[in-house]
Amino acid sequence: MLLAVEGLCAGYGEARVVDGLDLAIAEGAALSLMGRNGMGKTTTIGAIMGMVRRMGGRVRLAGRDVSAMPAHRIARLGVGLVPEGRRVFTGLTVEENLLASARKGPWTPGRVFALFPRLAERRRNMGGQLSGGEQQMLAIGRALATNPRLLILDEATEGLAPVICDEIWACLRAIKADGQSILIVDKHLGNLATLAETHVVIEKGRVVWSGDAAALGRERATVTRLLTV
Numbered sequence: 001m002l003l004a005v006e007g008l009c010a011g012y013g014e015a016r017v018v019d020g021l022d023l024a025i026a027e028g029a030a031l032s033l034m035g036r037n038g039m040g041k042t043t044t045i046g047a048i049m050g051m052v053r054r055m056g057g058r059v060r061l062a063g064r065d066v067s068a069m070p071a072h073r074i075a076r077l078g079v080g081l082v083p084e085g086r087r088v089f090t091g092l093t094v095e096e097n098l099l100a101s102a103r104k105g106p107w108t109p110g111r112v113f114a115l116f117p118r119l120a121e122r123r124r125n126m127g128g129q130l131s132g133g134e135q136q137m138l139a140i141g142r143a144l145a146t147n148p149r150l151l152i153l154d155e156a157t158e159g160l161a162p163v164i165c166d167e168i169w170a171c172l173r174a175i176k177a178d179g180q181s182i183l184i185v186d187k188h189l190g191n192l193a194t195l196a197e198t199h200v201v202i203e204k205g206r207v208v209w210s211g212d213a214a215a216l217g218r219e220r221a222t223v224t225r226l227l228t229v
Contacts, residue, residue: 002027002062002181003150009056010047016055017043018205030182030196036227040205041185042084045154049081050074080148084155086139090128094119097127097138098145105147112141115171133164153184189220201226
């Protein structure tokens with residue numbers, strides 16, 4: 001198992017936001033993490049990455065216990081994060097953004113440009129000059145340039161125009177087909193169903209529904225209710 005999260009508890013100060021959460025992602029597989037706003041999705045990602053205080057449980061990456069590791073060490077072990085809000089380096093060019101995070105491996109800036117031709121066209125533009133959709137493409141490309149074993153995307157297409165969303169989903173399906181392991185937070189059930197093998201819904205930091213793509217299809221009304229109530 002590439003990522004194994006067992007009984008994870010995490011939060012801020014004395015407030016526990018994630019309470020006994022279990023997740024597992026096999027090598028080359030994708031898992032979608034869903035839930036209403038404020039239910040603990042971003043906190044879960046932060047705790048996996050070592051950016052949010054863990055209060056209990058265990059996180060293993062490729063069999064190695066990383067529960068006590070800081071974020072920079074976990075990243076070096078092969079976890080690439082596309083954070084909510086994109087957070088590109090606005091004062092660097094597109095190409096400099098990619099080079100700043102690049103690590104040796106198959107994902108070079110040239111390969112990122114092939115995946116996102118829009119970025120190739122804007123390679124000399126500053127990050128702050130890009131549209132929201134282009135910044136999201138750059139955030140994904142920057143994470144890929146670290147050549148991660150696991151790619152984590154928090155709110156992958158939030159607030160983007162439908163045509164840009166379609167382009168990003170197509171690219172995510174392409175990298176998944178190439179063997180990339182993915183943990184993704186998003187709200188688009190139809191696209192998640194075509195990307196991920198496993199789907200998890202959390203509420204108040206606990207898993208309230210989980211299943212494979214077939215179960216998501218059968219119980220879509222239930223999942224939709226959990227995401228909207």
